[in-house]
Amino acid sequence: MASSSRRRSRSPVSHRKASSSASSTSSFMSNKPLPPPRTCSSSASSYFNSGGGHGARFMTASRSRADSMYHDSRGHNAGTPVAHAPEEIQLEAPKSGDSVSVTIRFRPLNEREFQKGDEIAWYADGDRMVRNEYNPATAYAFDRVFGPHAATQEVYEVAAKPVVQAAMEGVNGTVFAYGVTSSGKTHTMHGDQNAPGIIPLAIKDVFSIIQDTPGQEFLLRVSYLEIYNEVINDLLDPTGQNLRVREDAQGTYVEGIKEEVVLSPGHALSLIAAGEEHRHVGSNNFNLFSSRSHTTFTLMIESSAHGDEYDGVVFSQLNLIDLAGSESSKTETTGIRRKEGSYINKSLLTLGTVIGKLSEGKASHVPYRDSKLTRLLQSSLSGRGHVSLICTVTPASSNTEETHNTLKFASRAKRVEIYASRNKIIDEKSLIKKYQKEISVLKQELDHLRQGMLIGVNHEELLTLRQQLEEGQVKMQSRLEEEEEAKAALMSRIQRLTKLILVSSKYSLPGLSDVPNHQRGHSVHEDDKLDVQGDSENQTDPLSSIAVLACGPSYEFKHIRSSSGRNDELSPTSSTVTESTQVGELIGTKLLAGGMTSNQKDLLTEQVKVLAGEIAFGTSTLKRLLDQSVNDPDSSKSQIQNLEREIQDKRKQMRALEQRMIESGEASIANASFVDMQQTVMELMTQCSEKSFELEIKSADNRVLQEQLQNKCSENEELQTKVNLLEQRVASISGDKLSSSSADRISEDVNELRKKIQSQGIENGKLKLEQVQLSEENSGLCVQNKKLAEEASYAKELASAAAVELKNLASEVTRLSVQNAKLEKELSAARELARSRGSSNQTVNGVNRKYSEGTRPGRKGRLSGRSHDFSGAAGDDFESWNIDPDDLKIELQARKQREAALEAALTEKEIIENEYRKKVEEAKKREEALENDLANMWVLVAKLKKEGAPTPESNTDEQHSNGIDNVDDPKANNIENNNILNEGA
Numbered sequence: 010m011a012s013s014s015r016r017r018s019r020s021p022v023s024h025r026k027a028s029s030s031a032s033s034t035s036s037f038m039s040n041k042p043l044p045p046p047r048t049c050s051s052s053a054s055s056y057f058n059s060g061g062g063h064g065a066r067f068m069t070a071s072r073s074r075a076d077s078m079y080h081d082s083r084g085h086n087a088g089t090p091v092a093h094a095p096e097e098i099q100l101e102a103p104k105s106g107d108s109v110s111v112t113i114r115f116r117p118l119n120e121r122e123f124q125k126g127d128e129i130a131w132y133a134d135g136d137r138m139v140r141n142e143y144n145p146a147t148a149y150a151f152d153r154v155f156g157p158h159a160a161t162q163e164v165y166e167v168a169a170k171p172v173v174q175a176a177m178e179g180v181n182g183t184v185f186a187y188g189v190t191s192s193g194k195t196h197t198m199h200g201d202q203n204a205p206g207i208i209p210l211a212i213k214d215v216f217s218i219i220q221d222t223p224g225q226e227f228l229l230r231v232s233y234l235e236i237y238n239e240v241i242n243d244l245l246d247p248t249g250q251n252l253r254v255r256e257d258a259q260g261t262y263v264e265g266i267k268e269e270v271v272l273s274p275g276h277a278l279s280l281i282a283a284g285e286e287h288r289h290v291g292s293n294n295f296n297l298f299s300s301r302s303h304t305t306f307t308l309m310i311e312s313s314a315h316g317d318e319y320d321g322v323v324f325s326q327l328n329l330i331d332l333a334g335s336e337s338s339k340t341e342t343t344g345i346r347r348k349e350g351s352y353i354n355k356s357l358l359t360l361g362t363v364i365g366k367l368s369e370g371k372a373s374h375v376p377y378r379d380s381k382l383t384r385l386l387q388s389s390l391s392g393r394g395h396v397s398l399i400c401t402v403t404p405a406s407s408n409t410e411e412t413h414n415t416l417k418f419a420s421r422a423k424r425v426e427i428y429a430s431r432n433k434i435i436d437e438k439s440l441i442k443k444y445q446k447e448i449s450v451l452k453q454e455l456d457h458l459r460q461g462m463l464i465g466v467n468h469e470e471l472l473t474l475r476q477q478l479e480e481g482q483v484k485m486q487s488r489l490e491e492e493e494e495a496k497a498a499l500m501s502r503i504q505r506l507t508k509l510i511l512v513s514s515k516y517s518l519p520g521l522s523d524v525p526n527h528q529r530g531h532s533v534h535e536d537d538k539l540d541v542q543g544d545s546e547n548q549t550d551p552l553s554s555i556a557v558l559a560c561g562p563s564y565e566f567k568h569i570r571s572s573s574g575r576n577d578e579l580s581p582t583s584s585t586v587t588e589s590t591q592v593g594e595l596i597g598t599k600l601l602a603g604g605m606t607s608n609q610k611d612l613l614t615e616q617v618k619v620l621a622g623e624i625a626f627g628t629s630t631l632k633r634l635l636d637q638s639v640n641d642p643d644s645s646k647s648q649i650q651n652l653e654r655e656i657q658d659k660r661k662q663m664r665a666l667e668q669r670m671i672e673s674g675e676a677s678i679a680n681a682s683f684v685d686m687q688q689t690v691m692e693l694m695t696q697c698s699e700k701s702f703e704l705e706i707k708s709a710d711n712r713v714l715q716e717q718l719q720n721k722c723s724e725n726e727e728l729q730t731k732v733n734l735l736e737q738r739v740a741s742i743s744g745d746k747l748s749s750s751s752a753d754r755i756s757e758d759v760n761e762l763r764k765k766i767q768s769q770g771i772e773n774g775k776l777k778l779e780q781v782q783l784s785e786e787n788s789g790l791c792v793q794n795k796k797l798a799e800e801a802s803y804a805k806e807l808a809s810a811a812a813v814e815l816k817n818l819a820s821e822v823t824r825l826s827v828q829n830a831k832l833e834k835e836l837s838a839a840r841e842l843a844r845s846r847g848s849s850n851q852t853v854n855g856v857n858r859k860y861s862e863g864t865r866p867g868r869k870g871r872l873s874g875r876s877h878d879f880s881g882a883a884g885d886d887f888e889s890w891n892i893d894p895d896d897l898k899i900e901l902q903a904r905k906q907r908e909a910a911l912e913a914a915l916t917e918k919e920i921i922e923n924e925y926r927k928k929v930e931e932a933k934k935r936e937e938a939l940e941n942d943l944a945n946m947w948v949l950v951a952k953l954k955k956e957g958a959p960t961p962e963s964n965t966d967e968q969h970s971n972g973i974d975n976v977d978d979p980k981a982n983n984i985e986n987n988n989i990l991n992e993g994a
């Protein structure tokens with residue numbers, strides 16, 4: 010056994026041979042428990058006998074188990090390690106890559122388990138084995154087993170990273186965590202700030218892969234859902250409840266799920282965090298924050314090489330699933346928790362059944378539809394991508410059975426075969442396909458020719474024919490290349506128009522590098538170091554702006570299979586047409602509103618470029634068809650005609666766009682006054698805020714001065730009391746006999762104090778004056794400020810009214826122009842009709858005259874009068890000419906009526922035109938008035954500035970101390986404002 014194990018470690022081939030003969034291995038392969046390992050002593054002798062070849066392994070196993078047993082979170086010794094014979098450890102997991110990758114992760118014993126006195130029942134025996142402590146024969150091998158102290162990063166590197174990398178290359182991938190409640194699924198998938206889980210690590214990795222993949226464009230979208238009590242809820246959109254699983258050629262999907270384009274890792278994580286808020290979480294006796302629903306975080310990755318390297322778009326999906334934990338009878342739940350638990354268990358049971366069926370490899374019915382979870386996982390489990398299963402387990406003896414069940418499930422999953430391959434979406438309608446088909450048809454023809462011509466055709470003729478065909482092929486090839494170039498150019502435009510693209514910041518996109526303000530490395534989130542072209546704030550690329558417009562401001566998508574993530578619908582024509590329409594509509598609306606930003610002009614220019622590209626492409630195809638038509642004129646005639654028509658249409662569209670661009674230039678000139686007005690409003694607002702700031706400073710000064718004044722007043726009062734005291738003393742002792750010197754001293758003191766008080770008084774007066782001035786200034790500023798604010802809002806209102814008016818006028822102009830054109834058309838048609846009628850009448854009259862003159866001279870006078878005045882006799886004449894005179898009468902009558910109607914319409918039109926002219930004049934007047942108002946405002950502002958000092962107002966001290974009162978009086982201010990405005994006017 011030992012030698013077999015050694016051999017295996019050197020050569021996988023020999024191992025396979027050995028394993029097929031080894032009973033223990035076959036036992037593993039059938040996932041039956043392993044035979045018991047030898048006892049400790051025998052194992053030791055065996056170890057030594059075998060020359061220590063397994064020593065390392067044995068040590069690893071022991072260490073790993075010891076890890077489980079000793080190094081729990083509290084450092085307790087949870088059991089006694091028992092050494093096992095190394096030679097029994099000879100199992101190796103099947104090679105991953107063609108089967109589900111299965112990883113086991115142990116968590117440490119938790120507080121609860123310690124308190125219960127739980128022991129280690131299962132342990133990681135080496136890197137690939139899980140063994141039962143009490144029955145060492147029971148062991149299972151997997152791709153990888155992690156002990157309780159492995160970091161999530163390690164688990165990620167092994168169990169998820171390869172799947173993520175493959176997904177970035179176009180292979181679907183699913184990573185899911187399975188295990189009983191509280192075994193560590195959420196810890197593994199989500200983690201926390203200190204130990205981020207698989208999901209955040211995968212997101213980080215995805216973005217760094219983008220960064221490290223120059224020459225490749227990526228579009229990332231995410232969705233996040235939960236299955237709660239067999240109901241699918243959208244975690245990114247709380248309104249998305251009870252969604253349905255659908256199926257199409259690409260597999261199962263959730264209908265109506267919200268998909269958000271993500272631009273940075275931070276962005277994606279914030280979406281998850283937001284989604285987590287809506288996830289159902291509750292507590293049970295095992296876990297305070299037990300997940301009550303299964304969650305699926307899906308990353309949809311679209312990628313394509315850009316520029317000349319473009320060879321189609323690859324679409325792949327990466328599903329990161331955190332399952333709810335199965336609950337045993339030990340889980341104490343009641344009411345709603347119990348109901349949740351039964352739903353969770355039922356779906357996990359179905360998952361087990363599905364895995365079981367799949368692992369049998371028979372073509373039997375797989376009950377995917379028995380639960381939402383399996384239905385959703387159907388595409389992944391049926392082998393269309395990589396699947397990595399991370400089973401989280403607890404080593405605790407109280408959960409032996411549950412852990413054993415998880416291991417059995419994991420073993421079954423290990424046997425499920427997968428056939429992951431790169432998804433490639435090739436547009437079947439693409440020209441390459443078409444020409445490839447044409448070439449193969451030609452080749453077939455050549456073969457037929459060869460066969461048919463071998464008899465009766467001489468060698469020279471055959472050679473000439475072959476040469477001709479080869480030349481044709483070369484020609485075809487070169488044309489194919491030309492058209493490919495044109496197509497690639499178009500495709501890249503379309504790609505950029507329809508997508509927000511993430512590209513490595515190491516290299517710049519050739520098509521985008523010439524955009525002057527395009528800032529590389531700009532990000533939406535601070536942690537994002539990637540270039541984000543779809544950032545609307547940094548949107549200088551007109552193409553990206555189209556994408557933003559097309560996607561809506563929040564870059565949201567609702568999942569509609571037929572149009573969202575599937576690139577096979579990215580046919581060049583359809584995309585271009587849709588975008589043209591959108592852009593056309595947008596531009597149309599903006600033009601009617603009379604304004605056009607530089608971005609919109611860029612859009613127009615870009616659309617013109619797209620049309621030019623399409624025309625070039627069409628012309629090239631036309632050339633090819635014309636060449637073909639030389640040999641077969643009938644077959645391609647209609648195609649040529651259609652193509653010519655298409656080219657003509659596109660040229661017309663291009664001219665119309667160019668015309669619009671010119672008109673927009675004119676419109677922008679007409680709109681200059683409105684823009685000026687807006688600028689004025691902005692300036693007024695700025696002034697307003699400046700004045701507010703000044704006001705705040707003045708108020709602060711005022712407060713300081715008031716404080717100073719109060720201090721001085723109190724000082725003054727103190728001095729006054731001193732003086733009074735001294736005076737009292739002087740008075741009291743005046744009766745006494747005082748020495749003249751002391752009396753003099755006292756009177757000197759008194760005088761000094763009086764002087765001090767006087768000077769203090771003067772100072773106080775000054776301060777008061779200053780305060781009054783400041784208060785006045787303050788209130789003046791307040792008034793000014795208020796006025797300015799009102800003026801600004803008035804100007805704003807005027808500006809918006811003018812904008813509305815301008816918009817209305819523009820639409821009125823368009824309506825009238827259309828009406829005008831219609832009327833003119835009608836009028837010219839009527840005139841035409843009248844002319845033709847006139848000439849036919851003349852002819853009739855002429856004939857009639859001739860006829861009358863020749864045969865019935867008596868009737869001449871009547872007929873030569875009004876052409877439509879026919880008598881019964883004349884009717885007889887017309888009858889002989891097969892013309893019904895009544896019909897003619899009716900017709901003439903109708904013509905008269907039509908003429909009258911047209912005249913009425915013309916008059917109406919003139920009236921409307923006059924009205925319109927009046928309106929335009931009114932608008933102009935209004936505009937002038939607005940401009941006058943604005944000019945007045947400017948004068949006023951200038952005056953205010955010039956005056957500098959505020960309008961003196963007779964404020965009392967009280968008012969000064971509360972200067973705002975006056976300012977807040979709306980009546981007073983309105984009157985004042987009106988006065989000022991009137992003055993200005």
Ligand SMILES: Nc1ncnc2c1ncn2[C@@H]1O[C@H](COP(=O)(O)OP(=O)(O)OP(=O)(O)O)[C@@H](O)[C@H]1O
Pocket residue numbers: 115116117119157188189190191192193194195196197296298299300301332333334335401
């Ligand atoms: N490998 C680990 N290392 C340290 N602590 C862990 C580990 N795994 C899980 N835990 C801890 O165990 C507790 C339960 O883990 P978690 O919530 O991830 O379990 P769960 O399997 O998702 O449970 P449920 O199915 O009820 O949602 C958490 O407090 C978590 O921090």
